[in-house]
Amino acid sequence: MPDDATPDVAGTADDSAARMEAARKEHIAFLGMGHMGGPMAVNLVKAGYPVTGFDVVPAAVEAAREHGVPVAASAAEAVAGADVVLTMFPSGQHVLDAYLGTEGQPGLLATAGADTMFLDCSTINVDEAREAARLALDAGHRSVDAPVSGGVVGAEAGTLTFMVGALPEDFEAVRPMLDVMGKRAVLCGEHGAGQAAKICNNLILGVSMIAVSEAFVLGEKLGLTHQALFDVASAASGQCWALTTYCPVPGPVPTSPANRDYQPGFAGALMAKDLKLALNAVQSTGVAARMGPLASEIYDAFSAEGGAGRDFSGIITDIRDKSGQ
Numbered sequence: 001m002p003d004d005a006t007p008d009v010a011g012t013a014d015d016s017a018a019r020m021e022a023a024r025k026e027h028i029a030f031l032g033m034g035h036m037g038g039p040m041a042v043n044l045v046k047a048g049y050p051v052t053g054f055d056v057v058p059a060a061v062e063a064a065r066e067h068g069v070p071v072a073a074s075a076a077e078a079v080a081g082a083d084v085v086l087t088m089f090p091s092g093q094h095v096l097d098a099y100l101g102t103e104g105q106p107g108l109l110a111t112a113g114a115d116t117m118f119l120d121c122s123t124i125n126v127d128e129a130r131e132a133a134r135l136a137l138d139a140g141h142r143s144v145d146a147p148v149s150g151g152v153v154g155a156e157a158g159t160l161t162f163m164v165g166a167l168p169e170d171f172e173a174v175r176p177m178l179d180v181m182g183k184r185a186v187l188c189g190e191h192g193a194g195q196a197a198k199i200c201n202n203l204i205l206g207v208s209m210i211a212v213s214e215a216f217v218l219g220e221k222l223g224l225t226h227q228a229l230f231d232v233a234s235a236a237s238g239q240c241w242a243l244t245t246y247c248p249v250p251g252p253v254p255t256s257p258a259n260r261d262y263q264p265g266f267a268g269a270l271m272a273k274d275l276k277l278a279l280n281a282v283q284s285t286g287v288a289a290r291m292g293p294l295a296s297e298i299y300d301a302f303s304a305e306g307g308a309g310r311d312f313s314g315i316i317t318d319i320r321d322k323s324g325q
Helices: 013-023 037-046 058-066 075-079 092-100 126-138 151-157 168-181 193-221 226-233 268-285 291-307 312-322
Strands: 028-031 051-054 084-087 117-120 142-145 160-165 182-189
Touching: 028 037, 028 075, 037 051, 037 058, 037 151, 037 168, 051 058, 051 075, 084 168, 092 126, 117 126, 117 168, 126 142, 126 193, 126 268, 142 160, 142 168, 142 193, 151 160, 160 168, 160 193, 168 182, 182 193, 193 226, 193 268, 193 291, 193 312, 268 291, 268 312, 291 312
Parallel strands: 028 051, 028 084, 084 117, 117 142, 160 182
Antiparallel strands: none
């Protein structure tokens, strides 16, 4: 989801224009053109980048083609001659399998030319991101992990936030592309740091949305109007993004999904996935977290019980139902 991060590195307008012009000469293989990747690829094409796309889902391929993205017949064909291989896959295993190849088929690392930039925008486990980077470097390539925040709306509008794990020089190399697809790009550290920032951010978001939703249901039980609670909490110590930008009840924030019957947005299944990634990191690091694991359990149940395709702020309906309303 969107955040208020600011660009990590600033440059003059002339520097930015020069970087952008140089980058537009680079050929991009864009693999994974689903709900997020498709609009991102379209924005790169509109900005003048030479892009060749590929997806295993025929509908995604057709949608990309209709929006002006040249499409290859295979991932190997898309990667041939590419300067940048951008991946947007559902899981870390998909990334690793694509890099290494499966069932005797050569992977992307073997197919790509020497010193290709591998830019992964998937949201995956931190350990998987570091492993992907290691594999890319060992194969003579460069690597950047840059998961995104902003949802489908942000992908379409080119207003995503990128949380980047990379060497500084590689971050600078991909910044012009990130600037086309988003409005913020933050260098969080070396390989894996982008994924770490993403799961920490969404851990905060998942927990805070549950807290805001519980407060509104409690307010309903106590006779408070939604607007009265919003007016107080949004200007007091309860203020947070889940309340002021993504309020889970209709009315106070007209642009929130609550006013559209919780159409995503950011689907409940995706929040469940990201909280599971955060839980994996909690367990591997030994952090004494209590709220994160509980939020993961709550969103797992919400997703399994019909909330997978609804916006994650629809968790309030689950809380309300279980409260006897």
